[in-house]
Amino acid sequence: xxxxxxxxxxxxxxxxxxxxxxxxxxxxxxxxxxxxxxxxxxxxxxxxxxxxxxxxxxxxxxx
Amino acid sequence: xxxxxxxxxxxxxxxxxxxxxxxxxxxxxxxxxxxxxxxxxxxxxxxxxxxxxxxxxxxxxxxxxxxxxxxxxxxxxxxxxxxxxxxxxxxxxxxxxxxxxxxxxxxxxxxxxxxxxxxxxxxxxxxxxxxxxxxx
Numbered sequence: 001x002x003x004x005x006x007x008x009x010x011x012x013x014x015x016x017x018x019x020x021x022x023x024x025x026x027x028x029x030x031x032x033x034x035x036x037x038x039x040x041x042x043x044x045x046x047x048x049x050x051x052x053x054x055x056x057x058x059x060x061x062x063x
Numbered sequence: 064x065x066x067x068x069x070x071x072x073x074x075x076x077x078x079x080x081x082x083x084x085x086x087x088x089x090x091x092x093x094x095x096x097x098x099x100x101x102x103x104x105x106x107x108x109x110x111x112x113x114x115x116x117x118x119x120x121x122x123x124x125x126x127x128x129x130x131x132x133x134x135x136x137x138x139x140x141x142x143x144x145x146x147x148x149x150x151x152x153x154x155x156x157x158x159x160x161x162x163x164x165x166x167x168x169x170x171x172x173x174x175x176x177x178x179x180x181x182x183x184x185x186x187x188x189x190x191x192x193x194x195x196x197x198x199x
Binding site: 002003004005006007009010019023032033034037048049050051052053056057058059060061062 | 072073076081087095097098116132133134165167189
């Protein structure tokens with residue numbers, strides 16, 4: 001299975017999450033990306049952190 | 064080198080399987096790591112204005128253009144030559160910056176990722192392959 005965002009994003013409301021480099025843990029959440037980045041960037045060191053929106057519905061997306 | 068990815072599970076009223084990949088954008092000294100939808104139906108890729116802000120792209124100063132979806136119009140601005148990296152494969156793309164885009168805040172399409180790599184969707188196996196072209 002690829003990344004299980006249903007598990008990863010469960011319980012997080014509208015906003016953004018910071019995801020660990022192994023895609024398995026949420027390291028932080030905030031309502032806005034800039035607030036989240038300010039919190040996470042100073043602590044992450046050399047670790048890669050992925051930012052992804054939370055609280056979105058991806059059902060029936062037509063791109 | 065060929066990379067095989069499983070489709071990712073995305074939340075919604077119905078759980079959705081979609082081809083999503085980790086991607087890094089670099090604008091000078093600013094990096095942004097996120098996950099992009101690989102969309103063969105998208106003429107060009109896009110990022111939201113929020114991601115453009117994180118990359119310190121002054122998108123408001125770029126020329127505003129009109130784009131079209133199946134349900135109507137949207138406005139976008141094009142940022143040229145954004146350094147992009149997937150699985151340590153660096154390449155440059157022109158990316159569209161769109162306000163209020165949802166649910167995906169980052170999409171890669173035919174005029175960016177698909178020009179750099181051979182991509183095969185295997186929906187029956189919930190997998191897709193990406194093989195980057197070799198440039199001299």
